[in-house]
Amino acid sequence: MGGATTKILCFGDSLTAGYYMKGHMFHPYTIKLQSLLNKDGNYQLENQGRSGEGTTKMAERLKLHLSNNPSKYKYAIILGGTNDIGFKMPDMVNNNLKLMHDLCRDHGIISLAVTVPQHGQESAYSWITTIRSQINHFIGKYCKQNNISVIDFSTRIPYTSPNDGDGEIGTKIWDDNLHLTPAGYDLLADLIYESLKPLLLLHQKD
Numbered sequence: 001m002g003g004a005t006t007k008i009l010c011f012g013d014s015l016t017a018g019y020y021m022k023g024h025m026f027h028p029y030t031i032k033l034q035s036l037l038n039k040d041g042n043y044q045l046e047n048q049g050r051s052g053e054g055t056t057k058m059a060e061r062l063k064l065h066l067s068n069n070p071s072k073y074k075y076a077i078i079l080g081g082t083n084d085i086g087f088k089m090p091d092m093v094n095n096n097l098k099l100m101h102d103l104c105r106d107h108g109i110i111s112l113a114v115t116v117p118q119h120g121q122e123s124a125y126s127w128i129t130t131i132r133s134q135i136n137h138f139i140g141k142y143c144k145q146n147n148i149s150v151i152d153f154s155t156r157i158p159y160t161s162p163n164d165g166d167g168e169i170g171t172k173i174w175d176d177n178l179h180l181t182p183a184g185y186d187l188l189a190d191l192i193y194e195s196l197k198p199l200l201l202l203h204q205k206d
Helices: 029-037 055-068 082-087 090-106 126-145 167-173 182-203
Strands: 006-012 043-049 075-079 110-114 149-151
Touching (some): 006 029, 029 182, 055 090, 082 090, 090 110, 110 182, 149 182, 167 182
16 A cells, blocks of 8 residues: 555653553553554554643643654644542542643544553552543543544443452453453554544545
């Protein structure tokens, strides 16, 4: 398939970096996503996942990255918010997520939003669910108002503990309370591709 290469920025924290086995190993979703996209045309993914990063640092880094790489990307996939939940400041997270999507728009980039996934401690600490739900509600509302596609990581890949009845599934998909296994990251790639492909088809003649 000929034509120019379409570049896609994958931006986020350790869940974008593909962190597992306590950070000794990495298997980002971009590995599987790149293989899926290879069947559709000339697409190049750039993984900009940084472990431990909250949305304030993410927004600062994205602003600098886009300033240094103007007109480089057609699409951006943004996943962040997990590392901020403990601060119990959902409005701060929402503002930072909005800023990142606004930055993409200002640079002519079509952004996609990924919801904040479930956390393995939510059964013990209900406030985690409350904060995460508030952030995801904002993501849904903001993206609907701004015609941004939402990839619903939170509900489509629910957390399953190895101690639950479906423990075998949980063990295969979830590495710890926050991070996925390689199989889980591949599943996330499938989910992202499901939302990304219609956009690629819609804009391939642009």
